[in-house]
Amino acid sequence: MPQAVLERPAAPPRQGGALLRLVRGAALFLPLAVLVAAVNVTVDPASLFHRDYEYSVARIVTGGQNAANLKNMDDRTFQRDCAALLPAAPGTLVLGASRCLQVTARTVGDDTLFNAGVTNGDLRDMVSLYMLYRQLDKQPRRVILMADYCLFNPAKLDGRAYTEGYAEFARRTGTEELKTARSVEKWRQLFAPTYFQSALAYLEVGANRADGPQPTTDYETDTDMRRSDGSYSYNAAFRAQTAAQRMASGWTTAWDIAYNMGAYAQDSPVLRAQFELFVAEMQADGTEVVLLLPPINPYMYDLMAADPGYVRQLQLEDYFRAFAAEHGIPVAGSYDARALGLSEDDFYDALHCSLEATARYWPDALKGAPAP
């Protein structure tokens, strides 16, 4: 018998067998994924999966007390709850990001002020919240609108934004609706390792929701706190940091600039047009508009001024001032803190001006309740 017949050719590799091994191998790691999801949902440090926490804080705040002992929460949900729960329309409504959260009723001298600033808020948040107040028949008589780099940078649109009001506004004004998917963002966090780490950090310091928010009448406490006027009081340790300590912790690096702002050279024409239309619409509603240019830590300001990626963000001040002058809008603040007589010690960090410094630079001409 010829030799060749005796030698059976090698069987081709079985793709199916290898695939099965791969699936089996992957299945071994399923318990890890389940663990991550379980911790994320149970601890839920940003309150993505539980809605009751924001509501309980909103009830304290709109009931006239300050809510201390705060953990991270979903600012947008909280603000929507506040809009619904506030017993009456606020005389002054502050719209913006975290950089406007030190504008208080005391700063402005208006007991009817409510601060609706949200973390990393963008133009869509501001439009949506204003539209919500209008829809609830709680339209404010005055809006203090924070105007800085967050408004025109399309790369910094926040995935957490509620955009119902904004979407309707975009349709009505015939402008493009800039979208991010909040619901996708929420479910993405279910298995997100970064969310898992936040949850562990919360568990480690015992900062789970068992404590709950504490109602208080203190104006500042050791813990993070939302005041009854919606403004935010940072915890004592954060407030007490000196400029040298902040420098030592490295927040002044270029990385931090990029992380917080995102370099860009040109404004988004869509967002800029929508900003102008939004202001026009508020004015047409009879709402008085004030632009707030939140000051930037002088150290940070110098870094930005020397970097071509951030020059445009500083130049926005000229645009906003010209726009305000053209439309008879008063302006408070300036990105250039030195021009307001502020120093590095007047900031909590690179971008957030302190409560006391905000009170110092707030113009006398803009103090008091808006005209009825």
Next chain:
Amino acid sequence: MSLISGGFFAFLALTCAAYYLLPPRWQDPLLLAASLGFAAAAGPWTLGVLCAEAVVTYAAALLLERLRGRARTAALWGGIALLLAALLAFKYADLLAGHATALGRLQALGISFYTLMAIGYLADVHAGAVSAERSPVRFALFLSFFPHLSSGPIGRAGELLPQLSAPRAFDYDRFARGLTRMLWGYFKKTVIADGLALAADPVFNDPASFSGPVLVLAVGLFTCQLYMDFSGYSDIACGLGEMFGITLRENFARPFSAVNFSGFWSRWHISLSSWFQDYLFLPLAWADTSRLSAGRLRRLPPELCVAVVFMVSGLWHGNTWPYLAWGIVQAAYRVGEELLHRRFGKPKKHPAAGLVLAKRLGVLALWSLSLVLFRIGQQPAAAAADCLFYYRHMLAGWGALLRPALLVGQLRAMSIGKKYLLYMGASALLYNGVEHAAAGAGTDAAGWLRARRPGARVALYYLLALLILCFGRLGASSFIYFQY
């Protein structure tokens, strides 16, 4: 696209699935499309510059095969000049202008790496070591293959193009080994390297606030961080390559066991140092300089060639003056070593164990000292004065050793507390244990892990994954070598 992001893992899973499910003839186009997508995600300039360099290099190589004589030499130098011009424009515009420029702001990820690959390819074609690649898809893939795009390893045409020409069927063991190597790389990067950075960064950001012993400690921490960061990245890149059936060059071979700088540079960032050896040092060392020196000098002194190579290496790493100084220091180490050998003769082949240890520690100490320049050079406005300030302060404030409260306060400012020491200590033990066992078994960490019994293997995988999940700096970290 960060290699530590959900987006990257989704991209990888989709690419892998399509790669092995599609017919083999679609594998190269698919990998090329994925690689270009990866480049595009890093920004339009990354994609644009990569494509431009691929076109120039592809065309120049074909020309090199057709032309003869001076025209051929002109084609080689023309191609190299264009590639270097792109590198200079994107990487050194700020340095040349003396201030931040709009051009310097534009990011072309990985340009330092694929430009060297392209130059090496042209030199190889010119020398006849490889043939010019005819397939534009295969050539573009050679240059842009996403596992090595951002930070190498710097591949060679002679090694990669034949692999790309061969069919690549799914091989479970190879695929699983690639995944294991990636897991090991992520552990080294996110837990150890980033954990070390957490402690070292505050000191380098504000050295005036810390005492001399803490500054010395920070130098040691940064030395380990740099190794873990880049070797971790290299493990991830090589693991990715294995998943697609492509073997990439190794970048590290236990560099801290070197007893001299010659040995160190053959173990540290091997793909770069061997590139400099083959495409810069050897051409310089063998260049006939008779005509330039009117017959007085036929060859350049090797010491001069070494100095040039290390200075170029310093500038390749970064566009600030401390990087150039770092290159000069490396040149001084290497040339000094050669001069010592000449003066006292070559060392014994089998020295006593104590002497080996002393030499290793000596190399490590000198290397660590030079890394002050490297670390400070990473800051955009870094100046030589900043480095001198750091060196001066390393010698000051040693009285802190007698004031434990002060020292503890400074360690706290570096985030070094009980929890930190516990998880970093456990991670260091795990790392050293696995690496030591792997070295004993004549393999690497991934090979050793794969060779464990199933129960032990899965337990180790879980341990690594849990360490990454609990202590890894996820989402807020970038690889040091991404900036080069």
